Amino acid sequence: MHDLEDRALLLLVAGVSLLFGWILWPFSGAILWAIVLATLFSPLYQRLLASMPRWPNPAALLTVLIIVVMVILPLAFVTSLLLQEAADVYAAFQSGELTIGGGLQQARDALPDWVASLLDRLRTLDLAGLRERLSTLLMETGRFLAGQAVNLGQGTINS
Secondary structure, three states, rough: HHHHHHHHHHHHHHHHHHHHHHHHHHHHHHHHHHHHHHHHHHHHHHHHHHHHHHHHOOOOOOOOHHHHHHHHHHHHHHHHHHHHHHHHHHHHHOOOOOOOOHHHHHHHHOOOHHHHHHHHHHHHOOOHHHHHHHHHHHHHHHHHHHHHHHHHHHHHHHH
16 A cells, blocks of 8 residues: 555656646756856855845845846847857849859859869859849748747846
8 A cells, every 4th residue: 555655646746847847848058047147256256245244135136137248138148149240241132233153153252263164164063043042042041040049039038
């Protein structure tokens, strides 16, 4: 009888643990970053706490403010700049202002004549096909990254 109770308790603990993990899964990224930041800034908090031992809450608040100023604001700024640059590059590809073919043609023109003739004989450098495949790949990558950036922003706002 005691063995049956132990197994039931173990099954109940496993079920509750799985449900708890399922509830926390959407917050896993935020939890991971919180653990990383807490680990990195724990010595700073301990030093602040040692300098003001009777006030643990202001020490914690000061640590959080330092984290915001040193990590979160610069990271948000750099992320916004990267997203803006990605949007500009995507717009340049869409408008035709920036093309892969021009760069490929310059690279082909820079090759020695014997290499270019060898490539022509082997027909391994189909510029039109390569240009089209690279354009398609870059467009799909841009769409994917834009979608991921939107998801990241929504996840950050929702957290």
